[in-house]
Every structure is written in structure tokens, then in C-alpha cells.
Amino acid sequence: MKSKLWLIYALITTISWGIWGAFTGFPAENGFPDTLIYCVWAITMVPPALIVLKLNNWKLEYDKKAIMYGSIIGLLGAGGQMILFHAVTVGPTYLIFPIISLSPMVTIILSYTFLKERTGILGTIGIILAIVALPLFEYSNGESDTDYGYLWFIYAIFILLAWGLQAYFMKLANATMNGESIFFYMMLTGLLLIPVAWFMTDFNKPINYGADGPWLAAGIQILNSIGALCLVFAFRYGKAMVVSPLTNAGAPLITAIISMIILGFVPNGYKIAGIILAVIAAVLLAIDPEEN
Template sequence: MKSLNRGWMIPAGLLVLFWGVWGAFSSKPTDLYGYPEEMVYIIWSLTMILPAAAALRRERFDRRPVAALYGLLAGLTGAGGQLVLFQALSDGPAYLIFPVVSLSPVITVLMAVALLRERINRLAVVGVVAALVAILLLSIPGGGGGGHSSGPWMVLAAVVCVAWGAQAFFMRKAAVVGVNDATTFGWMTISGLLLIPVAYLMMGSFPSGAPWQAPALTAGTQVLNAVGALFLVMALSRGKAAVVAPLTNALAPVLTIVLSLIVYQTLPTIWAAIGIVLALAGSTLMVYSDEKRGEDAAEPELAAKVPS
């Protein structure tokens, strides 16, 4: 069987670039101009319309109730996580927040074990253990270096981790029942827009007196986030998930960490550095084992459908 199609490499590379830069600079509108993180969320949700429209030009929108159910569950957990993430980035450093967020596959794996009675393989167990050790190391007070210690941002990052882990679980459930990626992405966009009133109520009123650079910088960074999500859909549709998912899951946070360390002009302590490495390694192992198991399970099905 020939599966050396390299068409996934360009969108995967662009995904790493877009998400890596977005993660490092997402908090800049708040840091530089005091722009409310709720307003950052509102602009992000609007930028999702562009990649959603592009995705739905390629695939038909699935109107089944089951597609709406899993699409909304995936969308609301994902958008809710985004809303909390922007708050976390306004309080803490991206180079510590994103390693914690990258541990979301732990939640996905645990949900699959608890709700679907799936068995966890040895590689995933190693990933879970590495993730737990990483959380402990990243939680050491003052472990971030540069005066950053564990605080509200750590709790918020953990909430995002849980939300995005649940989102991945619901996205997988959607795929299992035959919902195409564009439909799920469309519901994710709708969910993001549905939470705009929540963000507005949290904010109280639209910011007045903010310089034009604030919304412009916000739109620029959040377009990177939204279009990066579309690149992920494109990469997964062109390449093996067992290769694409772990690669992008590891490299995008690495780029964020490197860029944000340069921006903050600081270095983490040795414990935080080890925690960052363990978080990325554990997350990558879990994503790889999960996607590889899914592809291995699908191959006999595919072979059975091919006439001999």
C-alpha cells in the first residue's frame, strides 16, 4: 500500500508557523494597550468565519441532528477554552501556559477509557505519566523564572487543557458517526459566535479610547489562529493522522515557547524547563498512540471493502 503522499507537509508546516506565532503574540494587545481579553475573544470568533467558509466550499454541510450535537459539543468546549485562554495569557507567560494546554490529550485519552471503555496502550501510559510529572514541575512556585510563579493563570491553563481535551473527544465521536471535518469546523465557528454575548457580558461594555493598533493587532494574531485551524483540517485530510497530529501537536508549542522566551527575555528554571520538555513529549506520545491505534483499526476495515 502506497501512502507517501507529501501533500500534507505544506499545510502542516504553515499550521506550525501560524499557531506558533499566534501563541507567542496573542497576549500582546492586552499587554501593550490594555485591550480586554473578552474583546480579543470576540475578534477571534469573527475571524473563524473565513476558514469555515473556505472549508465548507469543499465539503457538504451535514444537517443531521447527530452532527449538530457533536459539532456543538466540540465547538462550545473549544470556544469556551479559547475564552479562558485569553484570560490566562493576560495573567501569565505563554511559554508556561502552552505546555500545560498541550497536555489536553491526557483528558481525551481518559475520557475514551472512562466513557468508551477503550484500553490504553503502554505508549499512552508513558505519555500520561510524563504529563503528570510535567504538571508537578510546572506548578513549583517560582518555577517559571523571571518572577513568574504558579497562580491564577495555572488554574486557567488547566481549565483550557480540560476543555480542549473534551473537544478532541467530541471531534473524534463526530468523525466516528461520519460527520465530515468541514461540518464540525462549521459548528465550531457557530459555537464561537454564540459565546460572543457571554464575552460581552463579562466585559461590561465595548472598550472606548483604545488605539486603532489594539484591534488591528488582535485581528492579525487571531487570523493566524483561525487559518491555522483550517491548515490542520487540510493536513489531516492529506496525510496520516499518526504522523501529522503528533508533529503539529509538538512543533507549534515549541515555536510558541521559543518566540515567547525571546519576547519575555527570560529563561525558565531547570525544573520548569524539564516540565516543558516532559509536557511536550507526553502530549506527543499520547497523540501518536491514539492516532496510530485509530489507523491500525481502520486498515482491516478498508481491506475488507477492497474486492479481491
Template sequence: MNVAKRSWMVYATLLVVFWGVWGAFSSQPNTRYGYPNEMIYIIWAFTMLIPAYFALRGNRFDRRPVAAMWGLLAGLTGAGGQLLLFQALSDGPAYLIFPVVSLSPVITVLMATVLLRERIARLAVVGVVIALVSIVLLSIPGGGSSNSHGPWLLLAIIICAAWGAQAFCMRKAALVGVNDATTFGWMTISGLLLVPVAFAMMGGLPSGAPWQAPALTAVTQVLNAIGALFLVMALSRGKASVVAPITNALAPVLTIVLSLAVYQTLPNIWGTIGIVLALVGSTLMVYSDEKGGEEPAAGPDLAADAAVGAGHGAPAVPKS
């Protein structure tokens, strides 16, 4: 297998690991200490500075308008969707909101195939469909709610579209020659720009929260931030129509496995079916990519950028 052509698999795997672990523990600050979700967002925005520093070290920050446009679009769609999710969850049932939001890879696949002319093999198409079904099933938690309609539905649809577009913007940024470090840098800036909005939604700093709440939040959100960098790197090297469904399907599987090990929490029947479908769908997509191969993308990756000091980005080749 050509390692250069398949390097997206490495970054997608790292993404699944980091987001899978983050997913297993991300709710603890809120459920254990009652820490506001908006404060969790604010801490996450600042933790983005950590991977951004390491990504930009040794790489030139691309100051072209096209780099700023696609980087800001990727950042604002991701961070804006996160803020809207807090509002949606305050108005509607999570067990209905998350299945809607989880369809975001559908938006990515449609945009990639229509606007970027990405083509995937028939076997990969089957894998994409299976993975998308698994994502919905994995996002259905136990329990229910009588509030099955309301303004939250529109917000959920907007979030779905925003997060689907985010992955597309990451891919498009790489296609126009923007390096990974620059795209992630603009995403970091976007997240920080929305910090005042989060403060306004929260109504001020929380009082009475123990030190463990922000500390645990910082640790878990660093995993989230690093995962976001790996998403940029995976999308700059692999097709968005394949990377988005795979990562969105496999990260929840790891989260469920870790939750089973740590909290002794068994998945519901839908989650169990979703795990099987996620593994099957992802396997089909990876096998199809190995068999058919991808067109090599233009431009050096982050490692090459660091080596030559050029910083022109990932091969010319989506949370949060």
C-alpha cells in the same frame, strides 16, 4: 509508512506551527496596547469565518442533527472555556491557573480510552505521560502571587474539563461520519453565538485603543483560527489519546523558541525541562504509531470531499 494512515501527523504538525507562532505573539495586543481580552475573543470569533469559508468551499454542509450536536458541543466547550478563562485570570494567579488548564489532554485521553475504546501501545502510553508532564511544566510562568486559592480554581477545573471534552467531541463527530468542514462550521457558529456574552463581560466597546490593537489581534487570531481547523483535521484522522497530548506539548515549545528569538526571553527551569520532555514524549508517541499503525478510518478527508463533492467527512476517526 502508509501516508493515508499517518496523515494526522501532517495536520498535527501544521497545528503546532500555527499555534506556536500564535502563542508567541497573541499577548501583544493586551500587553502593548491594553486591548481587552474579551475584545480579542470577539475578533477571534469573526476570524474563524476565514478558514471556515475555505473548509466549506466544495464540501457539503452536513445538516443532520448528529452533526449539529457534536459540532456545537465542540464549539461551545472550546469558546465557553475561553470566556471562562478571562474570568479566572481576573480573579486568580496565571501561574497556578494555566497548569490546571493544561491538564485538559488528560480528560481527552480518559474519554477516548473509556468511551471510544481507543487503544495505544505501551510505548505510546509512556510518551503520553511524559507529554502531559511537559505540558504542565511549560505552562508554569515565572513570578508568583499570594492569591493561591479562590473561585478561580473551580473555573480552571471547568475550563480543563471543557477543553478536554472539546477534543473528544471533534473525534466523535468524525467517528459518526461528520466531515471536517461541517464540524468546523458549527464551531465557528458556536464562537459567534458567544460574542454577545463577551460584550457583556467587557461592558461595551473599548475606547481610545489605537488601530494597531485590533489589527494585530486580527493577524494573530487568524493563526489561532486556522490552527483550530488543523486540530479538527488531525483529530479526525488520528487517535485523540495521541493527537491531543502531542499538539498540546509541542505548540508551547515552538512558542518558547520564537519568544527566545524575538524577545530574547529565556524559559525558566521548568520550561527548559518541559521542552525536553515534550520532545521526548512526542517522539515516543509518533514512533509507536509508525511502528504499530492505526486502524484506517471510514470516509474521505477534506481533500477527497472537495474532489468528489460528497462532503461526507474525514476518516472515521481537541482549542479555542
């Protein structure tokens, strides 16, 4: 049974993140600001962070290097989340999440440049497919299947860059830090940015404090936190080259499918091609043996 634990944890992460991605924009549509959704998300990170730390006998690393790496990783992750919550209010989740899934491309390029790591043929093909896929998300050839504009695409690229950078610094930190400490600092920096999100909120506008506002946000965002917690254990019990493609490509694919079902339409051929190429690229980037 223990040999299958990685698969159980990885599947929980994939399913919970896939569902989370599809529904994360709903509270904002119901009148609960995306800035306050960020605050709710940061709070839902607390339980899994404490659980992981407790399982590690409360061994938190707090030397200067650990604090520096933990802060950088946490700020990039939390900053990406803050942008994401606004992105899903102005753009289609079925396109945003496949784009974000290409963040390993940034990690590989940075590792190649600064850490002198070398990617294999699969990673190279993945990067090429990612480069081809990105323009397809916005290319319509005069056709239009949405009225979202282009701002969501810019936000998605920023998130891709932020989370790609985050993973790069995780690579650096893992040489001297344990995963529990990294996750704790991710939670802590998320909490520290709550005042920023709070002051960015326009309280002059009506805010929905009902069940389909903050409470719905909490129910959706806890899926994100549970997925992150299970991912830690999936990597602990399983191989990265197996866990990564399952979560990195599987979750965005679930998000895209659920979102299109909810919206009740199929995007044009260029965007479908972009989604397919993005998923394939994400798998290749994740399973490249030279990178893992």
C-alpha cells in the same frame, strides 16, 4: 507533489499556531480587553469555515445528532479560547501552551473509560510524563523567576480539560459527521458566544481601538484560524499519527521559545523540565498507534 501536501499543511499549522501563541496576549497588554479579543477571534473563524464548506460543495449536516455534537464541540472549543485569552494576560505563554498541549491525555483517558479503547505503551508513558510535568510548572522550591502567581495555572488546566473533552467528542462525531460540518459548528458556536464576551467587557475602562488593539488582534488571531483550516487538510492528506505530534507538540514548543526570547530570560530548572516533559508527552500521546 500531492503526497507532500499533508506536510505543507501541517507545517503551516505548526508555524502559524506557534507564532499565534507567542503573540496572542499582546493586544490585551496594549489595552484591548481579552473579551473583545475573543470577539475578534470568533469573526476570523468565519472565512476558513466557509472556505472548507464551499470545497465540500456546501454539504452541511444538520440532523439532531450533528447539531448536538457540533454544539458541544464548538462550545468546548470556544469556551477554552475565551479562558485562554484571559490566561495569557495574567500568565506566561511559554508555560501555558505546553500545558495545553497535554490535552490528548484527557481524550485518551475518556476513550479508555467510556469507549473501551486501549492505549499502547507510548500512550501510557505519555500520560505518566504528563502527570509528572504538570506540577513542575508551578514548583519553584523557593525560587521565583516570575511574579505571575498561580491563577494562570488554573486557567491552563481548565483549557486542557475543555480541549481534551472537545477532542473526545470529535472522536464520537467523526463516526457520523464530516470534518467540514464539525468545523462549521465550531465557527457558529464561537459567533453565538460573542454577546457573552461583549457583556463581560468593562466599557467603563479605557479601551484601545487603535492599530495595536483590535487590528493587531485580528492579525494575530487569523493565524489561529489559518492554522485550524490547514489542520483539516493536513489530516485529510496525511496520517494522524504523523500530523498530530508535529502540530500538538511543535506549535507549543515554538510558542515557548519565541516567548522566552521576547521576555529575555530563561525560567528556572523546574519549569524548563516541565516544558521538556510536556513536549515529549505530547508527542507520545499523539503518535501512540493504539490511539490513532
